[in-house]
Amino acid sequence: MKTKKFLCLSLAMLLLSSLATACSSNNNGNTAGADTTAKPDATKSTNAGGEEVKKDKVTYTIFNGVAGSKDGNTNETTIGKMLEDQTGVNFKLEFLVGDLNTKIGTMIAANEYPDVLIPDAAIEEVLNAGAFIPLDDLIDKYGPNIKRVYGDDLDQMRSADGKLYFLPMSAQVGDFVPDPEPTAAFWVQRRVLEEAGYPKVKTLDQYMQLIENYAAKHKDEGLTGMVSLTHDWRFFATANPPMHLLGYPNDGNVMVDPTTLEAKTYSGSDAAKRWLQALNQLNSKGLFDKASFVDNYDQYIAKLTSHKVLGFFDYRWQVQNALNVLKDAARKDPSLDGYNYFPLPVTFDENTQDAYVDGPGGLVTNRGIGITVSAKHPERIIQYFDNMLKEENQILLSWGIKGETYEVNDQGRYYRTAEQINKIDEAFNEKFGFKYYSWNWPSYGGNSTLSDGNAKGVGYQPEVFQMSLTDKDKEILNKYGAQTYTQMFAKPIDRPWYPAWGFVKEQNSPELMWETNKDELTKKYYPKLVLASPGKFDSIWGDFEKEWNKLDTAGYEKWTTEQVKKKVNMGK
Template sequence: MGKSKRIWLLALTAVVSLSVVTACSGPNNAKKNTGTTEPTSAAATTETEPKQDKVTFKIFNGVAGSKDGNTNETTIGKLLEDQTGVNFKLEFVVGDLNTKIGTMIAANDYPDVLIPDAAIEEVLNAGAFIPLDELIEKYGPNIQRVYGKSLNQMRSKDGKIYFLPIAAQVNDFIPEPEAGAGFWVQRRVLEEAGYPKIKTLDQYIELIKNYRDKHKDENLTGMVSLTHDWRFFATSNPPMHLMGYPNDGNVTVDTNTWEAKTYAGAESTKKWLKALNDLNAAGLFDKASFVDNYDQYIAKLTSHKVLGFFDYRWQVDNALNVLKDAARKDPSLDGFKYFPLPVTFEEGTPDAYLDPPGGLVTNRGIGITVSAKDPVRIIQFFDNMLTEENQTLMSWGIKGETYEVNEQGRYYRTQEQIDKIDEPFRESFGFKYFSWNWPMYNATSTLADGNAKNVASQPEVFQMTLTDKDKAILEKYGVQTYSQLFAEPVPRPYFPAWGFAKEQNSPEQLWEASKDEMTKKYFPKLVLTTPDKFEAVWEEYMKEFGKLDTAGYEKWTTEQVKAKVELANQ
C-alpha cells in the first residue's frame, strides 16, 4: 500500500492536497475528454422538478484525519444539500480499521455509505455493497462521463460495479506544484548548512546529524517514522523510492519489461533499515515511532522538535498546514516548516517521487451498502457532485468569495482570499470534508474551460500562495515550485500497482497479509537492536521471509501490470 492514497492516500492532500494520493490518472491523460455526455446539474433542474424532502445519510470513512460532523454544517455541504436535499453525517475511523469493519460485518449493520479504504476486500466479500450498475445507468450521466471507458475496469469478477473509485483523471493532466512525497527536513537545517543540494540518503542523514550535534541543548529528534496500523507503509516503502521507483506498493516495476519485483527482502530494504539502525544507535531516531499512533506522529511533526522524516504529503498535510499557517502569521517560525528533498541511495539515480500518469485505482472507493435507506438519492447526490459546477465548488469555492475570474476566464485568488483560507476556514467552508474520498476529478485534472481542477495547480495562484521566505528558499535551489526539485515522472499506464484489486483469501492477498505481519514484527527489531546484532536479526527475518511464495506474488503482479498496459495501448 502507499496511498498516493494515495496507498493509499492519503490519502489525504490542504488541498489535502491531494496529491496523495495517490492520485490516479487515466491512460489517455494527455488528451481532452471526448465524452459527449454533458454534465447535468441538480441545481439547474430545481425549477422544473419539485424539491424532495431533506434526508440525512450516515457515512463511515475508514481514513482518519477529520472530525465527525454533518456536511451541511459547512458552506459547501449546505449548498449541496440545497441542490439535492441530502446531508451526510460523517464518522471517521478511530482506532483499528479492521476491528471497526469486522464489527459491522458481524452484525450485518452498516452506514448508508461506506469508504472502507484498506478493508474494502473484506466488505466486498461480506456482500455489504449493493451493485451500482442500474443506478449509474438510470441516474448517473455525470458518473458515466467522468469514469468513461474506465467503467469496465471497475467491475468485479461477476461483472458488476460495487463502488466508485476515488477520483478519475478528466481532461488534461497537470502535475501538482507541491511535492507528493520525499524526505522532509526543517528549513532551518538547510539554512544553517548553506542550502546544500541533498541527493543521497547518506547526505540527508549527515545533514540532520550535523545540525543536531550543534544544538544538543534543544532536545531535538533527528528522525521519526510512521508505523501505526495500515500506515506502516511509511516505514516500509522508502527502499523503492531510494532505488528510484515510484510508489507501487510492494513492488518495483521495470518499464522496459513490465516485470514486477518485490523488495521487502532485497538489499535495498536491508540498506534502509541499517541506516535507521545507525541513526538509532547515534540517538537520532525516535524509538517511539514503533508505538506512536497517527495523531501522536502528527503532533510531533508540529512540535518544532523533529528535524526530518519520510512520508507522503497527503498523509502529513494536516501537520504541514498547521506549520504553514503559523509561519504566515509569524514569519520567524518559517524555519520549522519542512522542505521536501529527492533523496536516493546513489547520486546518479533519477528520483521518482512524483506520481506518474497512470491508470485507475480499483481497490479503493466509496460504495452504497445493503443498509442504505435510499440508494437512488445517494447515487443522485454522487452524480450531482460530478458536475463541472460542483467540482469547481469543491475545489475553488464560491466566485467573489474564495476565487475570482479574469477577463480571459482564468480562475485566481486575491491575496486577501489566500490569507483567509487557513485550516479553520477550510474546515468551516467544507474544503477539508470535500477534498478527498468522494467521487471527483483527480487533482491533476482540468475543468472543461481549461482551468486547473486543483487550485494549487493553477500557476498564477500557486505563486501568490508563496510567502517571501517560500520564494527565497525556492530561489536558492533554482526552482519556482516544489515539484520542480524532483525528476519528471515517467508515464506508467498501469500505475499504481498497489491499486490492483485482489480477491479475498487469494494467494496474493495472503502473501501481502503475511508480509505485513512479518515486517511489523521484524522491522522494529532491526532498527532498535544494537548494530553488532543487526546481521543476525536480518538473517532471522530472511529465513522467515523465504517461506513466502514471493515468486507467485511477483508473477501475478506482473500479469496485472501487463494486462493494464495492453488495455491502455488499445
C-alpha cells in the same frame, strides 16, 4: 500509496490529503439507514437523464475509514449546505478512531452499517460480508455524470460477478496538469538547511549527516532526528522508502522496470536492509524516535507540528494537515518559518534519478465509496454523487465561490488574491467545507482540467501556486534555482500501469495471502532491526531472511508482472 493492502488494488496515493482527527467511538455513524420520509411540501426537479430528483430533506450516515476531520454534518459547512439545497441530502460524517479492522469487524458482526461506507484498506472484508449493494442499475437510471466522468473505467471496478459495488474516488478528466509539489519526499526542517548553507542533498547518507550535524549543535533542545509512521495500515510509510531510494515511484509492494515491465518486490532486498540499517545507525546515536513503532497516527502528526522533529519520510497527502498547520503559523509569525518542512529528492546514490513526482497513471480501483445494505432509498445517495460530478459543483468543491474564495480574470483564468489565500487556513477549510470534500468522494482527479482550461485542483493552477508562496518560500527555492518544488525533482516518466498497488485482486487469492503474510513479517522484524544494537543487526536480518524465503514471492511477482502488461496493453 503506501503499500496498503487492498481488495481491489494493492495506497498509497496517494494522493490524498490526510486529515487530523477527532471522533467519538460511540457516535451512531454505524447505525442502520436514516429516516427518509418526505416532507409534504417537498420540491422536485429532474437530473440530466430526465429522472425525477426529490429534494425533501434527508440525512444519511457515512463512515470514513481514514482518521480525519471532526465528526459532523456536511450541511454545517458552506459547501455542504449548498449541496443540500440542490439535492435535499445531508450526510452525518464519522471518521475513524482507533483500529480500522476492529471498527469494520464490529459492523460486520452486528450486520449494522452506516448508509455509506468508505472502508479504505478494509474493503476486502466489506465486500466479503456482502455489505455493499450493486450500483449498476442506480447508475444507469440516476448517474449520467458518473458515466461521463468515469466512462469505461467503471468496468475496471467490477467484481467477479460482473457487478459494480463501489465507485473509485477520482478519475482523470481532461488534460493532465502536473503537480508543483512532490507526491512524496524526505522532508527536513528549513532551519536545518539554512544553518547548513542550503547544501545540495541528494543521497541518504547526505540527508542523515545533515540531521546529525544539526542535532549535534543543538543538544540541549530535546530534538528528534527522525520519526517514522507505522500505525496500522500506514506502516507503508516506513516500509516503502527502499523503492524510492532506488529511484522508483510508489507501486506498492513492487518496483516495475519501465522497459521490461517486470515487477520485483523489495521488502526482503538488499535495499531494504540498507534503509533499515541507516535507521538502526540513527537510533544507536539517539536520533531516531523509538516510539515510532507504537505511536498512532494522531501522535505522529502531533510530533510533526511540535517543532522538535528534524526530518521524516512520508507522502504529502498523509502529512498535509501537519504541513498546513505549520504553514499557517509561519504566515502569521514569519519567525516560525524554520519549523516548516522542505521536500528533498533523496536516493541511495548521486546518479540515481528520483521518482517522487507522479505522472499520469491508471485508475485506482482498490479504494472507493459504496452504499450499504442498510441504506433506505439509495437512489437519493447516488443522485447526490452524480450531482457532485457536475462541473459547476466540481468547481465549487475545489475553488469555492467566485468573489469569495477565488476570482476570474479577463482571460477566464481562475486565481486567488493574496487576501483570499491568507484567509483560507485550516479553520476556514473546515468551516467552508473544503476539508470534508477534499477526498473520498466521487470527483475529478486532482490533476484534471476543467472544460474551460483551468486546473481542477487549486494548487495545480500556476497562478495560484506562485501567489501562495511566501517571501521565505521564494527565497529558499531560489537558493536551489527553482520556482516550484517539483523543479528540484526529476520529471516523471510515462508509466501506463501506475500504480501497481491498485490492481484488482480476487478475494482470498494467493496474492492477497502473500500481502498479508508479508505485512505480518515486516511488522514483526522491522522494529527489531531498527531498534537493535548495531552489532545484532545482521543476525536479526538473517532470521528475517529465513522467514522471508518461505513466502511465494516469485508467484506474487509473476502475477503482478502479468497485471502490469495487461494494463499497458489496455492503454494501447
